[in-house]
Amino acid sequence: MDMTNIFPKFKINAITYLLFLTFVLTGHIKNIILIFLIVIVHELGHIFFLKLFKYEIESVEIFPFGGFTKSYKYINTPIKQDMFIYIGGVLFQFFLLVIFYFLEQNFFISNQTYNLFKTYNLSILVFNLLPIRPLDGGELFKLILESFCSYYKAQKIINFMSIVFLGIFLLINIKFNLNNYVIISFLLVKIYNLIKEEKVYLNKFFLERFMYVFPYHKIKNETKENLYLLKKDTYHYFYAQKRYISEKELLGRKFDINSHF
Numbered sequence: 001m002d003m004t005n006i007f008p009k010f011k012i013n014a015i016t017y018l019l020f021l022t023f024v025l026t027g028h029i030k031n032i033i034l035i036f037l038i039v040i041v042h043e044l045g046h047i048f049f050l051k052l053f054k055y056e057i058e059s060v061e062i063f064p065f066g067g068f069t070k071s072y073k074y075i076n077t078p079i080k081q082d083m084f085i086y087i088g089g090v091l092f093q094f095f096l097l098v099i100f101y102f103l104e105q106n107f108f109i110s111n112q113t114y115n116l117f118k119t120y121n122l123s124i125l126v127f128n129l130l131p132i133r134p135l136d137g138g139e140l141f142k143l144i145l146e147s148f149c150s151y152y153k154a155q156k157i158i159n160f161m162s163i164v165f166l167g168i169f170l171l172i173n174i175k176f177n178l179n180n181y182v183i184i185s186f187l188l189v190k191i192y193n194l195i196k197e198e199k200v201y202l203n204k205f206f207l208e209r210f211m212y213v214f215p216y217h218k219i220k221n222e223t224k225e226n227l228y229l230l231k232k233d234t235y236h237y238f239y240a241q242k243r244y245i246s247e248k249e250l251l252g253r254k255f256d257i258n259s260h261f
Helices: 014-025 029-052 079-105 111-128 136-148 151-172 178-196 198-211 247-255
Strands: 010-012 056-063 066-072 218-222 234-240 243-246
Touching: 014 029, 029 056, 029 066, 029 079, 029 111, 066 111, 079 111, 079 136, 136 151, 151 178, 151 198, 178 198, 198 247, 234 247, 243 247
Parallel strands: 010 056, 218 234
Antiparallel strands: 056 066, 234 243
16 A cells, blocks of 8 residues: 655645634644644545555645645545545544553653643544535545435535534634634535535536446336436336336436537
């Protein structure tokens, strides 16, 4: 697994530099080192599984509250693979906790440092598991929905849930805190873009299934021609004009350029 080309793709967001400077000026150097370490290790968890499944990393951006890893990955990748990729950050944080526990038990670090680490580690873990896209929790919940619903319906439900849970997060953290406002602003922009680009992602989902062959695990027969019924990990046949037609044939009609002239 080649990891040599990963670190040049790391970049630190400008707001992160500002927060780091604030911590340094106020004498909280240990705090920022611990936060930075946790965030990096969390993202390495995602990167590990992306590389394990042979996906190319596009970029890794570090924010004050976490990271954001982008990869050249298809939408139609198997749900189980995606589950491992999104859980990877949590697993690596757990491994880091074990390491810090060992260091504290063997007196390499103080109990105070260990407790401070545990507080930040738990906070980042809980935050990342909130059911809000593009956080890990939101993406994991979307994958669960995709196991039962069509891609179209799962996308609609999780985007709506993201708005609801972001509203709850805002109410809980309404008091002034620079980091909270940075987090909320970031998530608002991300959710807005995801909703605005729903159709783009849906068409990409369709186009991938038309152009490539994926390892489908189920076959499903539909009683009407409707591409919005397509599910991940499932190959569909549609009953029309007293015969079944494959999703590839139906997608062929959608993307057949000649039919538009």
